[in-house]
Amino acid sequence: MLRRSIYKSPAQLRSMVEPGLITAAALDAVRALVAPGVTTIELDAAASAVITGRGARSNFQLVRGYRHTICASINEQVVHGIPGDRALEAGDIVSIDCGAEFAGWNGDSAVTFVLDDPTRPELVAERRELSRVTEGSLWAGIASLASAANVADVGAAVQGYIEDQPGTYGILREYVGHGIGRKMHESPSVFNYRVSDPGPEVRPGLVLAIEPMVVAGSDATFVEDDDWTVSTVDGSVGSHWEHSVAVHDGGIWVLTAPDGGAAGLAQFGVVPAPIQ
Known part of the structure; x- marks a missing residue:
């Protein structure tokens, strides 16, 4: 059997723009609702309405055994949390992961929110710093694609950024990023830390889909009884940020950011180039 190439044609890259934008719009709908008292199933419904309203479908629901549009992970839950009746509370840190399939192509992205709590300003500040470091490491990984030789350079950039920040953080080892295209999860694996194997050529x-998952304590995790939710063993909180990024003849373009990643990449001196 012939193996499908991990590299897409220019026409295929153009086909991935719309599912990326739909995914971004779904997360914008979630962002508008995040507040104390809102349940994660309400966030799920908001994302679903955007995706179906734009003629797409949730690619999370195409994963066997998963029935929801988003993953909602709160506090010590780092990834793969299942939406339900749990209401957000002041001071919570919540990561929302979402994806859309449109015309046979996929987008995948995640963001982290920290809800304000005037009674616990230090806790909120610590959690916002964790989210800042995680998001910054994501953009460092994305920026590296502008000059990387191999996929492993991305993980080195992610880890290097985190190590350069004040404080000590854990990077999840068992859960990594991935290629994306006709399927949400494709080769190659995209590690968020340094590895000896250089991986495919950039x-x-x-x-x-680059997606650092960073915790405020040990990187040891376990899967909860629902067989999905990944939580920290030591109870430390986590953050998850993700974007789908294309490399093309003109440069790089963040498919799941309406501006192609311009704002996030500016700090690294990288200017994204639209896919022609």
């Missing part, structure tokens, strides 16, 4: 046609 060249036009490569599309990666």
Whole structure:
């Protein structure tokens, strides 16, 4: 059997723009609702309405055994939390992961929110710093694609950014990023830390979902009884940020950011180039 190339043609890259934008719009709908008292199933419904309203479908629901549009992970839950009746509370840190499939192509992205709590300003500040470091490491990984030789350079950039920040953080080892295209999860694996294997060459046609998952304590995790939710063993809180990014003849473009990643990449001196 012939193995499908991990590199997409220019036409295929153009086909990945719309599912990326739909995914971004779904997360914007969630962002508008995040507040104390709102349940995670309400956030799920908001994302679902955007995705179906734009003629797409949730690619999370295409994963066997999963029935929801988003993953909602709160506090010590780092990834894969299942939406339900749990209401958000002041001071919570919540990561929302979402994806859309449109015309056979996929988008995948995640964001982290920290709800304000005037009674616990230090806790909120610590959690916002964790989210800042995690998001910054994501953009460091994305920026590296502009000059990377191999996929492993992305993980080195992510880890290097985190190590340069004040404080000590854990990077999840068992859960990593991935290629994306016709399927939400494709080769290659995209590690969020340094590895000895250089991985595939970074060249036009490569599309990666880069997604650092960072915790405020030990990186040891376990899967809860629902068989999905990944939580920290020591109870420390986590943050998860993700974007789908395309490498093309003109440069790089963040498919799940309406501005192509311009704002996030500016701090690294990288200017994204639209896919032609």
